[in-house]
Amino acid sequence: MDLGILELSDEQKMIVDQVREFAQSEIVPKAAEIDQTGRFPKEIIQQMGQMGLMGINVEPEYEGAGLDYLTYSLVGEELNAACASTGVIFSAHNSLACGPVKKWGSPEQKKKWLAPMARGEKLGAFALSEPGSGSDAGALICTCKKVGDAYVVNGTKNWITNGPESGTVILFATLGTDLKHKGVCAFVLDKDTPGLSVGKVEHKLGIRGSGTSQLVFEDVKIPVDQMLGQEGDGFKIAMATLDGGRIGIASQALGIARAAIQAAKNYARERETFGKSISRHQGIQFMFADMATQLDAARLLTWRAARMQDRGLKFTREAAMAKLLASEAANFIVDKALQIHGGYGYVNEYSAERHFRDQRITEIYEGTSEIQRLVIASAELAEHAR
Numbered sequence: 001m002d003l004g005i006l007e008l009s010d011e012q013k014m015i016v017d018q019v020r021e022f023a024q025s026e027i028v029p030k031a032a033e034i035d036q037t038g039r040f041p042k043e044i045i046q047q048m049g050q051m052g053l054m055g056i057n058v059e060p061e062y063e064g065a066g067l068d069y070l071t072y073s074l075v076g077e078e079l080n081a082a083c084a085s086t087g088v089i090f091s092a093h094n095s096l097a098c099g100p101v102k103k104w105g106s107p108e109q110k111k112k113w114l115a116p117m118a119r120g121e122k123l124g125a126f127a128l129s130e131p132g133s134g135s136d137a138g139a140l141i142c143t144c145k146k147v148g149d150a151y152v153v154n155g156t157k158n159w160i161t162n163g164p165e166s167g168t169v170i171l172f173a174t175l176g177t178d179l180k181h182k183g184v185c186a187f188v189l190d191k192d193t194p195g196l197s198v199g200k201v202e203h204k205l206g207i208r209g210s211g212t213s214q215l216v217f218e219d220v221k222i223p224v225d226q227m228l229g230q231e232g233d234g235f236k237i238a239m240a241t242l243d244g245g246r247i248g249i250a251s252q253a254l255g256i257a258r259a260a261i262q263a264a265k266n267y268a269r270e271r272e273t274f275g276k277s278i279s280r281h282q283g284i285q286f287m288f289a290d291m292a293t294q295l296d297a298a299r300l301l302t303w304r305a306a307r308m309q310d311r312g313l314k315f316t317r318e319a320a321m322a323k324l325l326a327s328e329a330a331n332f333i334v335d336k337a338l339q340i341h342g343g344y345g346y347v348n349e350y351s352a353e354r355h356f357r358d359q360r361i362t363e364i365y366e367g368t369s370e371i372q373r374l375v376i377a378s379a380e381l382a383e384h385a386r
């Protein structure tokens, strides 16, 4: 992963080494079983909490590790190279749940909601999408009505990563659908709040160890002091949070792709056809050349977006580019890695088929590839753009 001139700091290298050692020794041996049983890897998440990984960007004042976003990406790649289920639990918790409280929470909210997440005691979830509103995020119909000193919420949220296991939820609801995106409000609340229940739990193609469910809100009362920002700030909070989240998904794609390449290399070196290792056939060599080139290009874009976030620059366009390229490069890579395995790639004796299934969601969640293209095009064609 060393990209030569893009030298990492000594601290970043040390953390990558530590997380890689942990991921390879503690997670890799369990990854196939987590996938096959679809179980939530609770003990791994607990260990990650003890290592400070569940509040990786949260300031030490609120009991986080206080590390930068590039380190978040590097750690995400390592975890995802071991197990993409564990990787998305880490990513959704850190960027989508801790992220908005860190950025928009008051000191009191951070103490109450952010610190327990950063300690790894409460798992976070981000409830934006609905059965009828995914790509068109502003079309949500889950309502929040102010009654006295609370908002009363009714509606159903869909595709919520960490939904079943979460302790803390970041919720987006509207004051009125006629207000469009200007009516959206953001809240932080406990998953045990009366009236909030877990609905349908999904059975997925990949990332099967991470829980994905509906969250159902029936007359849920949320005190006014649990709103993030002001009334109507919710849509921008969701969009800006997703900018950071997309770096997490780009990093997930890098991790899955890297693991797929490694698996294909191991196989290609041991498998012989026509009297020699298949790694000595030019048709296979060209696949490795293309896979490695795509992976490095995707990593460069991902690191650029993360560095821009670290420098406080606007990085909406760059995060969308990173996610678009990394997820589509990963699609190419997992497909070629499976092909190199031949028939063995199609059965679960090898990890190639798991990488193939796990990759596919990276082109869908936190904004489909089509949404990333919209975001990039809108930045490219904006009046102030050169």
Ligand code: CAA
Residues within 6 Å of the ligand: 092, 126, 128, 129, 134, 135, 136, 137, 138, 159, 160, 161, 181, 235, 236, 237, 239, 240, 242, 243, 316, 364, 365, 366, 367, 368, 371, 374, 375
């Ligand atoms: N940061 C801050 N503000 C932003 C922003 C950003 N990145 N993007 C847009 N805004 C602001 C705009 O400036 C605009 O503000 P004004 O009202 O002041 O003008 C406002 O938000 C509305 O912007 P748009 O007109 O561009 O909004 P739109 O309705 O056309 O939608 C979109 C734009 C890019 C298509 C957006 O809807 C989008 O990103 N959709 C995809 C949503 C998504 O990624 N969902 C995934 C959910 S999470 C998940 O996957 C599950 C999980 O648990 C992992």
